[in-house]
Structure formats: C-alpha cells, structure tokens
Amino acid sequence: MSDTEDRRFPTDDPAVVTCGLPYANGGIHVGHLRSFVGGDVFSRALEKVGQETAFVCGSDMHGTPIAVQAEREGRDPEELALRWHEEFTEQFPEFDVDFDNYGHTHDGTNTELTREFVRRWIDGDHVIEREIQVAWDPEVDQPLPDRFVEGTCPYCGETARGDECDEGCQRHLEPGEIVDPVSTITGNPAEYRSRTHEFLKLSDFQAYLQGFIDRLEGTDNARNQPREWIEGELEDLCITRDMDWGIDYPDGEDGEQDLVLYVWVDAPIEYVASTKQYSERVGTEEFDWREVWGGDGRDPERSDIVHVIGKDIIQHHTVFWPAMLRAAEYDEPRAVMACGWVTIDGKGLSTSRNRAVWAEEYLEEGFDADFLRYYLATAGGFQGDVDFAWDRFRERVNDELVGVVGNFIYRSLLFANRNFGGTPGADLSPEVEERIEDAIGEFRDGVDDYSVRDVGEAAVRLARFGNEYIQRNEPWKLDDEEAAPVIRDCVQVAKAVTVLAQPVIPSTAEEVWSTLGEPGSVDEVRLAAALEAPPAEFGEPTEPFEKVDPEHTEELAERLEERVAAASEADGAGADDEAEADADADGEAGEAEAAGDGDGADAGELEPLADDRISFEEFQDLDIRVGRIETVDPIEGADDLVKLTVDVGVETRQVVAGIKQLHDLNELPGKKVVLLANLEKAELFGVESNGMVLAAGEEADLLTTHGDAVPGEKIR
C-alpha cells in the first residue's frame, strides 16, 4: 500500500467486483448477505464515479462438504448443489444484489477455464507430481480427502479437519499431514495409502507475493493477516483430490487417474469464468473480460479487480489466488475487501443450529430490502463485526433512513410540488452547491478508501444538512417569490441525496427519481447528475419509506431470542461435530459458544445452584454406570488428557479424560469410577472418547463408590 498513491477510481480500464462464492449447501442469512450487499453497493458506487464495472459471482458447487452431505442423504451432489444454486439465483435479486452475471463452478465455462488455468500452470512448470500418503477408509475402500477425515494437527496437536487445523493453530493442512486420521463418514480409523497427487508450487511465487501484498489495496485485515504466511515458508498447494465430485484434473494422456481438482482451485476461477460469461452475453465491444483479467499486455500488477469476501477466506484470496493467477499469467487483484461477521448478541451466526436471521424470513416479514441494505452497509466499519438486533435495526432505519433521508426528500418535494408544481425557477445558491460538492467528495473518498460505510453515509449527511437548511430558512413563512430560491435548493439537495444514496437503496432511489420526473434510471447516472437541475415540473410525491413498526420488531426480537436460546441449549449439550460445512460459506461466523462454564471457575467461589428443575424422566435419560479403570495411557502432546479403558460390566469403553496432571496415573488402574455412558461420542486429540468419567470441580477429583458396587451397575 504505497499510500493513497494517485490510483483513484475511475480508471480508464474496466473493473470487476466479485463477491465470495456462496457455498451451495445451505440457505442464506443476514451474515452472508452482508458481503453480497457490500459488494453490490461498492460496484454500484464505482459506476457512480464513472468506473466501468462488471459485478459477478456464482455458486460454489464442489468440495467435500457437499459431497459428504450428498452421501449422507443418498443423493447426487450435483442435484443437491443445483437446488441451492437456484435458490440463490432467486434470492439475490430480491435484495437488489444485482450481479451482471451469476454462474456456478460446475458449468461449462468454469470447467473449461479451470482446466485451461491448470494447463497453463503445467506448461509453465509450476506443477509437480508427488507421492503422498492420503487417508483411506480400509473398510469401504475409499479415499478420504479433506473433511472426509479428521484427526490431530501435526503442528499443534489439536483436533483438526483434514484440510485445516480449524480448532488449533489454523494452519492449512495438506493431504497426508493429519495424524491419527479417522473417517468422518464411517468413524473408522483411517489408514494412509500412497497416492500420486499434483501440487502447485507456491514456493515459486514467494518473492512475488511479498511484493503483491505491499501493493494490495482494500481493508486492513486483508492486507495484514496474510503477511505471516507470505513472509514465512510457503508450502506447495496440493491441487488434486481423490474424489468423484469436482472438475477432473486435466492430465491429457491417460484418463485413468480419478483425480478431481481441489475446490479452492476452481472456485476463485469462477470469478474469471463469470466475467467471461458476461462478456459473451453482452459482447466484447461492450465489456471485454480479457481487459480486466489480463493477457492483454497491460501491466499485470495494475488491474482493477476487487474481491469482496468474508474475513474467513482472506488467505485464499491473498495467497493462493494471486499465485494461481500469476502462474497462469493473469492479472493480480487490485483490492480485497474482507468484511467482518454479522453477530447476534455478539455471537456468530450458525447455519446448522438455526442461530440466524434468514434472508427469506426477512422478506416474508414484509420488510423493504433497502432497509436491510442500509443497516448492513452502514452499521459499522466494513471489516468490523456488526451486531444484528431487531430493535437496533428498527431504530436506525426509522431515525436515519426514514426520519432524515426520507422525510427530507418528501417535505422538499411536497413543498415544491404544492407551491410551484415542480422545481421553482431560481438559481442554486453557492452554499448549497458547495455542500453538494462536498458530499460528492465524501462519496468519492469512500470509494477510494473501500469504505462501504462512508459511501452510504455521504447521502445521509447531505440529507441531514438539507433538514437543517430548510429549517433555517423556513420557506413556509415566506411568500412564493421569497421561498422559490430556498425550495430550489432543497429540491436540488433531494435530488443529490437520491443520486448518492442509490447504491445503498437502489429501489427507493429509483422511485424518487421518477417522482422527480427525471427521465431514465438513477442507476444509469453518475455523480455529476447530483448538480444538474431537476425538472421544472413534477407531480405530487409519496412518502419514500414506510416506518418499521416497533411492535413488529419487538415480536421478531422475542422470536429470535427464543431461537438463540434453543441454539445455545442444543449447543451446550452437544459436541462440535455438526460444524462441518459452515466454514466455507462466506460471511458466516463459524460456531462460537463456550456454553456457560469458564466463569465462576475460581476456587472458593461456588456457582449458584441451578434454578431450572429437570424432571425425573430427564434424569433417567442419563445412563450413568459404575466402571473400573483398566488401563491408563497419556495422550501424546496433550497436557491433561489421558486415554482410559473402563470396564463397565457389559463392555469395555475407551474414554478420554482430562486428569493427567491431577492424579497419579499409576494408581488409577483398578479404581472404580462413575461413568456417563450415553454421552455422545467425541474425539479429542484424534482419540475417540466413548463416555465421560465424572469428576468434581476444577481439580477433576474423580468420583467413585464407597461400597461394593460392581462395574456395570446403574446409578439411580
């Protein structure tokens, strides 16, 4: 970031704005919507400043989560993914997220282009073949790529997924790295088999990426977070997987290999493919995708490619992706805008736990899409997290959008219409002209700073000025002749507000535009239109917005509260296996939740007794047994965890317990313990734990029996 430099928008070249691909295995909620709205606002704003822009995206159809889900449901992955893809296609327009092209990664364009990328890598000698050990389920004789396998991270020892150490050090894991692999489908311990795979030599691009990251524009998090990777040792990226679902690896000669490309290979290429589809549809004279993506002899380090993503996929867009582009001799991204999460009560949304406000649900409640767009775009800085609360939503919409923006436009236009039948014939005052120019400047700065918020605020501030201005001049106390210049100014401000606000509230802006009697669409005009005279005649305006009913949001807040409570409960009880597919979905705040413990932990300070009573039946749901410890083995790499085998009469269970530092392990065998037998299985450090040994307090003081109860006896 050699500072603001002089590379301001617009440039002479066409730009492309992309949004992180929604993953086609679940619905869209407000968290996802934030990055789509952000991208849409930004691309509209770019056009407002005169930048030729294509806004493209597509559904992410491949990858193991979809394959896993399809397998579980006994369905075809393509059919599964397409169903969601269709839904996305319908939902985006409802929020005025208006892509110039929306494709998907499984379509012909992407498939072809992806293969071409890979061929270029091969031709450029950036791909090497390597024998690696891949996880394999011996029982069903099936390879276990990525998230088909879980195990222990070789770096930090945490439980990890096959493709990343999601719970520990967050490292990206290459196939074959994970220790103690277990199949996520069958639960079988996996074994490693030797397979030949293809690798993109990221190491070829280390120096390049170091320069790239200094050049990259966008939000700070995107420019800083990857530095650790780029400045460290870059490992080569395995670009193939042993799977059926995906794009076949283009190996030319022997079509024998049943390898497909890693999902993160074909997913970002969809950005290019989708742009290409757009070009093909409108014609290259209108928009030439090659001018954006390169290969046209321009400086590849000076593109106008802007990626809008969620902060969970920063590395993919700032390390893998630029290397992939470079290796195929395409241009590099100019900017990456990584937005924060949308939270509820400060905690992340969760698809699998229904801890969310769904896109569909929002619309069903009858709210204006512009309201949510406004809220999401301006509630906080783009890279910060934004809390979604219905009452905050109502507050900001009613007080700012309706009260300030809508009200100003309405009162101005109504006054003008009643007294003058339109815009009075008078000159624009220098004060107002200057103020509008300032607003245009704020808007421009917002675009150049990649600040969606500032872009949105520019219009609101101008409207606020408008209210002050009309109040200060009190035209209602003046005769028509005196009032004319004031109203002329107000109508001009109202028009300017409409132009400036259009990227955020496109549909309302459009209505106001036609109320003003302006020809064409506000979507088409540029910022300069804010200072052009409004029509001399226009009809009676209607109120641009209808307020949000407080009772309505109150009710929704209650409903949401219940839903969140339900999610937390489900959560407190359960392990974290359900997290599987979420992380890829962009804008999704993975699964948080530490369930209430953690606090009151200090010795000497006892937790209060629980208020909620449970029924005897509920108690009986717990299958608690007497057990006898047979063997004790410390778990390698873990501080406290040990692997126990416990005789519970009917069988012997393997249980993991965190008691290593608190008990002399040698004394444990033979000790009787109390075991919760029907707790769901969990995996800790790659070791399965089938039950829970009960212990008291922080010290994990093991419970035992005083009499002669025998293993297997039920506690009642």
Added chain:
RNA sequence: AGCGGGAUGGGAUAGCCAGGAGAUUCCGGCGGGCUCAUAACCCGCAGAUCGGUGGUUCAAAUCCACCUCCCGCUACCA
C-alpha cells in the same frame, strides 16, 4: 498457548493508517423552537482523565513499548 480485531461521554458507533484547538453520528436524559414534513424536523444543555503505564514530539484518542481486560476462529478438563 496461537492468530486476528477491539477497549472513545449511560448504551451503540466514527475518528485513528496520512498526530495540532478536549472528539462524530444514533439511542437515552433535560430544556427550547418550528409546524412544510411519516408525533417528523431544527436548536441548546447535560459534560467525558478517548482501557492502564511509560516513551517519542512544541503537540497524541491518533505514533512506539509494555500491561490489563474484552471479542472472534478454537481449545486439553466429554
């Protein structure tokens, strides 16, 4: 432990990256105005040591160091 992001008047946020008159906007509180406007809008007040400590500087919310506390991904007490 690791990585990232924070800590600003009662609550929620902006400013800090390009350091300079004690600071934005929204809600809330108090008082006033106006009546064109969707009980809207406008004005004024209430007064906060801009998390702590030290440093750089003529000057720091804004830069540097250390610290504390939060939050997020996530965790070994299953």
